[in-house]
Amino acid sequence: MSRRPRKVAALATLVMALGGGSAYAAWSATTSPPPASFSGAPDWTPPAVTAAAIKKSTSGYSAGYVRPGGQYYVYAQVATDTGNPPSGLAGVTSNLTGLTSGQSAAALSAGTYSVEGVTYKYRAGPFTVSAAAGNTTYSVSARDVAANVFTTTSQPVVVDGTAPTGSDVQTTNVSGGTAGSAEAGDTLTLTFSEPIDPNALVSGWDGTARAATLELANGGGSAPDTVQLFNGTSPITALGTIRLPDKGYVKAIVDFTNSTMVLSGSTLTVTLGSTNGAKNVSTGGSGTTQWVPTASLYDRAGNALTSTTVNGSGSNAAF
Ligand SMILES: [Ca+2]
Ligand SMILES: [Ca+2]
Ligand SMILES: [Ca+2]
Known part of the structure; x- marks a missing residue:
């Protein structure tokens, strides 16, 4: 750090302070000697999770319902990251502890999936439902390279333990x-x-x-x-x-x-x-x-x- 160009380090410190520790600067902090002026701009904005769903992993159409001991996938759609310039999507995770103990940050992988006719580009699972029957929730988070994080509101999911007749x-x-x-x-x-x-x-x-x-x-x-x-x-x-x-x-x-x-x-x-x-x-x-x-x-x-x-x-x- 002692060899870091002073001007760059100072601006980076300012950016970090403004961003509450979640800033992204689009220049190289190791540039030496420092350029005469800076064109870098920060990324303050996380990538938005625009849709999320949970669906049983066995064949079926309906989302939002799982059964005790059953298996499921979690799906998400994420908007293109923004920022000036955008730092880019770093990862998508889901807090599934309401359904499956221990899965507080399940990592979703990229792909193309369809749930109830809606296309999702991220999925994780299958996971096994360890929760008992009842109403519960989950959330999905998206994080960019600058560490801005978007987390959905709590999404409802029903653990249904009753067989139909x-x-x-x-x-x-x-x-x-x-x-x-x-x-x-x-x-x-x-x-x-x-x-x-x-x-x-x-x-x-x-x-x-x-x-x-x-x-x-x-x-x-x-x-x-x-x-x-x-x-x-x-x-x-x-x-x-x-x-x-x-x-x-x-x-x-x-x-x-x-x-x-x-x-x-x-x-x-x-x-x-x-x-x-x-x-x-x-x-x-x-x-x-x-x-x-x-x-x-x-x-x-x-x-x-x-x-x-x-x-x-x-x-x-x-x-
Ligand atoms: Ca961003
Ligand atoms: Ca039922
Ligand atoms: Ca008739």
Whole structure:
């Protein structure tokens, strides 16, 4: 330090004092002899963390929910560093101690990731949830070379330890339609005890309206008619078995193509489209519709559904 040019050292000291110890000077302090004038300018501004997310590491769409003992990644997006001139991004870390003990400064690595349709450029993990069920928080920090640090406010994340179940199944006649007879505009509604991850039904699905085919199958012998939902030509088997109250609704397999389905929170609604099998549609009786969903379904945190037989509330006339 004793050989440091006095003028440079003095200015550097001033810059450090103004910056509260977080300044960056864009000149070389070892320049010798010192230049006649200085063009250096400080970087007072940290790189902003503009978005952050946590998502379970198993397949799924939904962010912000993890389960005890489950694994997850933390994601962040960071704005280009500023300053005059900017010193540049030095690192991105996350304080995850609300979820995982010991992870107070997990280092995020650069990459390209997508969470709920949003692109993130930094990620760390997977980490295992050591926290018990409940609401908790995490934060993400970005630091530049001049040691300016930006830290997000506390971001919410839910540790969900409760498995979902099916809770109701209903068929509803379209306004002005024929009760007990399936036709375009009729709806099938499946309700869960809590929101389900749409990825469990169709890979990559965000739950917004999409095309589907609702198929009614004729029950053999005394068995009731049943419902199967298709994504394109692929049956959505995770939904399980849906038994209508009666065997009289169809006389053969009838496909309602151009149907649509929407998963909004805890409710999956299928609206029947047109069919070219109308000649095989009859009017059946009313009673209890039964639904046996499968454990392939899971909630936003990744808890597998507990499968039990769901008896539809009230009396269903099967559309
Ligand atoms: Ca900066
Ligand atoms: Ca749950
Ligand atoms: Ca109807």
